[in-house]
Amino acid sequence: MPQGLPRRIRYAFVTQGLLLILAVVFGVSVVTLITRDALISQRLEVEAKAFWERRAGLRPPGQLPATNAIQGYFRENGDPDSGVPAVFRPLPDGMNYMYRMQRAVLVERRPDGMLYLVLQTRTVDRLMWSSAAALILLGLLAALAITALTYRKSRSIVLPVNRLAEEVARWDPMQGEMSAPLAISAGAGDPSREVRALSSALHGLTGRVAEFVQRERDFTRDASHELRTPLTVIRVASDMLLSDPALPPHGRRSLERIQRAGRDMEAVIDAFLILAREGGVAPVSEEFDVREVALEEIDKAQGLLTGKPVELQLAGDASPRLFAPRAVLGVVLGNLLRNACHFTERGSIEVAIGPDAVVIRDTGIGMSAETLRHAFEPFYRADAFSPMGKGFGLTIANRLARRFGWDLVLESEPEVGTVATLRFTPANGS
Known part of the structure; x- marks a missing residue:
């Protein structure tokens, strides 16, 4: 065996x-x-x-x-x-x-x-x-006789448990619940009452887990779909207002910020939809230039540094290409940049593009070892009273990175800064 x-x-x-x-x-x-x-x-x-x-x-x-x-x-x-x-x-x-x-x-x-x-x-x-x-x-x-008899008895007791473990290991919650409670083969002997009870309990648990997973996916998909309607209204209304030549400069700046926030929200909704389809239909992918996406996200993040003595710059001459949803990389880099902008009050933020990675370095407040261990947990924040963010951005970035086989690593030191490295496999050697 x-x-x-x-x-x-x-x-x-x-x-x-x-x-x-x-x-x-x-x-x-x-x-x-x-x-x-x-x-x-x-x-x-x-x-x-x-x-x-x-x-x-x-x-x-x-x-x-x-x-x-x-x-x-x-x-x-x-x-x-x-x-x-x-x-x-x-x-x-x-x-x-x-x-x-x-x-x-x-x-x-x-x-x-x-x-x-x-x-x-x-x-x-x-x-x-x-x-x-x-x-x-x-x-x-x-x-020998006693050992053989005892071994046969123990084997007949353990085999159903082992079979049950194999059934549970093969079960995929994304594919629904197990078809039926564990069916013990004839050669495995008569399972004990405890084994039958464990089999029935695990079968019920798989059903509840499968229902929970499906409910979460349905909610994410439906909520994301419903959020598109008000975002479309906001985008159309802001476009109409921006077309007014009599709009004052400060109003135009506010509308541009609203449009940027709307585009960010649409990208987040796309990311939610991708995560809701984990294990299901693969998202639409395309080959694109990582440098172009990084420049777009840097341009969006500039508005977050208004009034701060912080320099946001792009470094590195590499221009790798990826085959993946373009919006996904934008959401990941956008979340990392927003974190860097929120927690950096002076100094610099550097986005370095390499042949197989994007590295974002900041001179912000940094994180302790304890905070770093929980950085990817949902809703976790080192400062629970901080008005900046809800502690969900890094979770989304990490889940999206893992979804596409990328490796997101954080290194940080209090009062020194944080380094976020997103490593991926380029679509070609460029």
């Missing part, structure tokens, strides 16, 4: 199985070794007790044990040559296990001498480790 969650569960169970196998092998080995030593110790202690009882006359006298398994030696006090092999003489009192020689030696000291009982452990070792191997084999089979 290529799915991530089942794969991680499989790895977890494989790791658990390996650890369980190691635990079984180690545990059985330790228990076998302890049991072996206990049996040997008990056997030798019984033989030693019987010998001392015979020597004390409590039992019929007899010789030291001398069988295929046990060999006994006794050294009386003061007897340097008692027949005890040299390898056993240095051993301390008590049980001594000589694993390499497969011997176990019990040394007991009494007032009349020392007793050495030597047991060959080859037969005991063979018996104990054969039993241990059988126990380990049974333990491994049991561990």
Whole structure:
């Protein structure tokens, strides 16, 4: 299965199985070794007790044990040559296990001498480790069986959840809601009540999200359409007034500002319509000169600097061409320029055109790191009481840039200024 969650569960169970196998092998080995030593110790202690009882006359006298398994030696006090092999003489009192020689030696000291009982452990070792191997084999089979059964059960529980995640990942809210609640395939097993409840809840959520997206698109489209009517009236009326030769200069300037604001509003409406069609019909595009659009927006922005000691200039000799809606680039550059004009009280604003970017630098109040992080959020303003703007211009500019694959980056420092870089892919190498 290529799915991530089942794969991680499989790895977890494989790791658990390996650890369980190691635990079984180690545990059985330790228990076998302890049991072996206990049996040997008990056997030798019984033989030693019987010998001392015979020597004390409590039992019929007899010789030291001398069988295929046990060999006994006794050294009386003061007897340097008692027949005890040299390898056993240095051993301390008590049980001594000589694993390499497969011997176990019990040394007991009494007032009349020392007793050495030597047991060959080859037969005991063979018996104990054969039993241990059988126990380990049974333990491994049991561990594998339990792990396999548990894995199958966990897999049957997880597969519906994984399938549900795949369905949600494939769902596109722009294409409507999911056709039906999650249908579990026959091979996935019977989903639990919780999985069925989660499937039903997610299906309902997708429907509500799809309705919300459609409602937002309808509102944006309808509102933008309705706004065109009063804008058309404003434009026609201002044109008629401007044609009056008796209009005073200050009235002509005001009407020209009204016309510029009307054209800006129409461009914003076009941008809203483009954003409302995200994922739908592509907007009408054309090839145009970026420099011409930048000059138009600079001319519009000049009126915002009236009475301010701010120089707005164009820099750079590049003249790249783009294939996109011309009005979209105008809206993006216009919003960036309006921001620069609003927040620059003295100094300069420079619009530099490069082969693949437009860079707008200002010497305004700048933004802190915290403000910069929220700059593209709707309605966010560093100064909530400022009358300038509603905190929506940068959001529109950023959404439009992403819509057409452009990259809008802001760099800023308080009391130094802001640099806005709009990077795009030119239509040709010019």
